[in-house]
Amino acid sequence: MERGEEVRCLCPPGLHLAADNKTCEDVNECHHDASVCPPRKTCKNTFGSFVCVCQHGFVIGTLQGSLQCRDKDECLTGSHRCSRHAQCVNTDGSYTCQCLEDYFGNGRTCWPKRAPQSKSDMYFNYKLSKRTKTIQPPS
Structure with a gap:
């Protein structure tokens, strides 16, 4: 240098x-x-x-x-976070959760749907409501 x-x-x-x-x-x-x-x-x-x-x-x-x-099929490997009352649906690079038929929610949390009352249940509740009366005290 x-x-x-x-x-x-x-x-x-x-x-x-x-x-x-x-x-x-x-x-x-x-x-x-x-x-x-x-x-x-x-x-x-x-x-x-x-x-x-x-x-x-x-x-x-x-x-x-x-x-x-x-x-990666999260549904197949079980690495999803779906509710036990939901179905896991694999997508490209991810997955979605869908609540089963008798449940509602976002798929990660599912609650049971309330079953509609049968006619016999409604009739029983109507009769029960008619039976229940307020008792007036004797005067």
């Missing part, structure tokens, strides 16, 4: 020179390019690089002969 030449540090790929011009810092590839990963995958930064991992609701598996993120 000749006198008067400036010394300049270089960083390997995936790193860049920090403000102090002496150390190398990680480049967050996920922050700079949101579309760096294919569909159904999300970017996770690593030191000097990045990895693409399956999004929530998807698992890695072979699909059409290649390793891809495929739908």
Whole structure:
């Protein structure tokens, strides 16, 4: 090196020179390019690089002969949060819960529907109401 030449540090790929011009810092590839990963995958930064991992609701598996993120069937694996009085319905990357026929609610919580009173129950309640009279005290 000749006198008067400036010394300049270089960083390997995936790193860049920090403000102090002496150390190398990680480049967050996920922050700079949101579309760096294919569909159904999300970017996770690593030191000097990045990895693409399956999004929530998807698992890695072979699909059409290649390793891809495929739908995780929460209904099949039992990893859903549906009420025991609801049916789990798998969707792409998620699931929904639907209360069974005799129940109502949001699927995660289901309450029994009130059965309509039968004619005999209504007649019994009517007769009972007629029998119940206020007793007037003797004068």
